[in-house]
Amino acid sequence: SQKIEQNSEALNIQEGKTATLTCNYTNYSPAYLQWYRQDPGRGPVFLLLIRENEKEKRKERLKVTFDTTLKQSLFHITASQPADSATYLCALMGSSNTGKLIFGQGTTLQVKP
Amino acid sequence: DTEVTQTPKHLVMGMTNKKSLKCEQHMGHRAMYWYKQKAKKPPELMFVYSYEKLSINESVPSRFSPECPNSSLLNLHLHALQPEDSALYLCASSQVVLAGRSYNEQFFGPGTRLTVL
Numbered sequence: 045s046q047k048i049e050q051n052s053e054a055l056n057i058q059e060g061k062t063a064t065l066t067c068n069y070t071n072y073s074p075a076y077l078q079w080y081r082q083d084p085g086r087g088p089v090f091l092l093l094i095r096e097n098e099k100e101k102r103k104e105r106l107k108v109t110f111d112t113t114l115k116q117s118l119f120h121i122t123a124s125q126p127a128d129s130a131t132y133l134c135a136l137m138g139s140s141n142t143g144k145l146i147f148g149q150g151t152t153l154q155v156k157p
Numbered sequence: 158d159t160e161v162t163q164t165p166k167h168l169v170m171g172m173t174n175k176k177s178l179k180c181e182q183h184m185g186h187r188a189m190y191w192y193k194q195k196a197k198k199p200p201e202l203m204f205v206y207s208y209e210k211l212s213i214n215e216s217v218p219s220r221f222s223p224e225c226p227n228s229s230l231l232n233l234h235l236h237a238l239q240p241e242d243s244a245l246y247l248c249a250s251s252q253v254v255l256a257g258r259s260y261n262e263q264f265f266g267p268g269t270r271l272t273v274l
Contacts, residue, residue, distance in 0.1 A: 078262060085245070085268070085270070086267055086268070087161075087247050087249070087265030087266050087267050087268050088200065088247075088263075088265050089265070090262040090263065090264065093262055133199055133200075137261070144202055144205065144213055145202065145261075145263060146202075147199035147200055147201075148199060149198070149199055150199055
């Protein structure tokens, strides 16, 4: 069956360091992969999208990689700040493009000052 | 305007009540979604509307009844809910996903926190 896995354990890092979050998937052939940020009690906020034919995408301090051979995406936040503390969700759309987005469990990032 | 609004923010209802959740967007998006999110879990898709027509129903119990009166509005009518239906209900919108178009970033509202007593 289709599965998306993110580290369920919280990631604690020191301010200024690079945070790296992992998203692995099985039995999917996604056309693209998205990353969202969610703060407690709020709706997710879209951050980045990467297509299956792209290896890397950047936006300010954020970088996403997509390896369709390893079936893995890595999400990096460089020069992390306490304000980056949140839960980060990866989401996949299957290549059938039905509009159905499936989310991973999310990884909670805590950046300590 | 890149905002999705949802009302009410909080809702407490008994199992015999009938209530409605409302969602509105003015981004010209023709796809709208309802998700349910339990604590420490990811959002789970419930319904998708595309061009005001229901295109996906994820086997949601009939006590949840969606409605899309026009391209900007999405409602979720609730009736005879159970305590396990207590959750954060999220509305989202996006451009319609068409064959060959490879993106649909979704814009989420802040959610309605629903408690069923």
